[in-house]
Amino acid sequence: MKELSKKIRLLRHQKSWSQEDVAKRLKISIPAFSKIETGITDVNVSRLEEIAQIFDMSLVGMVNLSLSEK
Numbered sequence: 001m002k003e004l005s006k007k008i009r010l011l012r013h014q015k016s017w018s019q020e021d022v023a024k025r026l027k028i029s030i031p032a033f034s035k036i037e038t039g040i041t042d043v044n045v046s047r048l049e050e051i052a053q054i055f056d057m058s059l060v061g062m063v064n065l066s067l068s069e070k
Helices: 002-014 019-026 030-038 045-054 059-064
Strands: none
Touching (some): 019 045
16 A cells, blocks of 8 residues: 555655645645555545545556656
């Protein structure tokens, strides 16, 4: 889960979005999103699909994303 959390953070940085921006799009609190991004909270598949969708990608694309991509 840690690697997926890092990918979510990378995607957020690529969009120049704050944690607040993403939390609002997901309709969750900033602390809840922060826990997702740091790997503290395990995320279910439906939430991962929501996250992938706000970054305009498929869940498979997000999972397969290389951490070195910029």
